[in-house]
Amino acid sequence: LTLGGDHYVTWPLLKAHVAKHGLLALVQFDAHQDTWFDEERRIDHGSFVARAARExxxxxxxxIQIGIRTHAPEDCGLSILYGHQVEEMSASDIASAIISHTRGAPAYLTFDIDCLDPAFAPGTGTPVAGGPSSAKILSVLQRLHQLDIRGADVVEVSPPYDHADITAIAGATVAMYMLGLHAERRAIAVSQG
Known part of the structure; x- marks a missing residue:
């Protein structure tokens, strides 16, 4: 579990995890697709998904991407649950869609804090209105115990933009839930093994 930085940090983390675990499914909670790409081989927080798909x-x-509320030139073949769909779905249905789509593949879970509506995470560099609440997304995360998570990160928390530590608390809680998923999966493996 890695904490902090802009979403570019996921690129080297993905490469390191793939070197150890092989091809991964990406489960990305975000307001942005991060699939911008150009001939100059740009790699940054807005292009790492395109690079990961192409390479x-x-x-x-x-x-699968969850919470997307902006548009990019292409989706690179990833499935998308747009913000308005997430709003209409239950947490259980969102988790089921994630588990169903990844089909048991080893997964990397990345959480850009701007997935949350700015009311729940104002301290980020590129907030986008219309996102889910922290309560809903935490409920989704609780239901992902079947996901074979090999690595994870929480990114884009920006303390200078935060108010009353709202975003920091949300980010820390997301990270705690990710660690809880890891602990639950290990406990199940020990009990079966």
Whole structure:
């Protein structure tokens, strides 16, 4: 579990995890697709997903983005649950869609704090209105115990933009839930093994 930085940090983390675990499904909670790409081979917080898909670091057919509220030139073959869909779905249905789409593949879970509506995470560099509440997304995370998570991160928390530590608390809680998923999965493996 890695904490902090802009979403670019996911690129080297993905490469390191793929070197150890092989091809991964990407489960990305975000307001942005991060699939911008150009001939100059730009790599930054807005292009790392396109790079990962094109270089075979992630399996686009088993990867999914949750909470997207902006548009990019292409989706790189990833499935998308847009913000308005997330609003209409229950937490259980969102978790089921994630688990169903990844189909048991080893997964990397990345959480850009701007996935949350700015009311729940104002301290980020690129907030987008219309996102889910922290309560809803935490409920989704609680239901992902079947996901074979090999690595995870929480990114884009920006303390200078935060108010009353709202975003920091949300980010820390997301990280705590991710660690809880890891602990639950290990406990199940020990009990079965």
């Amino acid at each position: 075979g670091i992630i399996d686009p057919d088993r990867s």
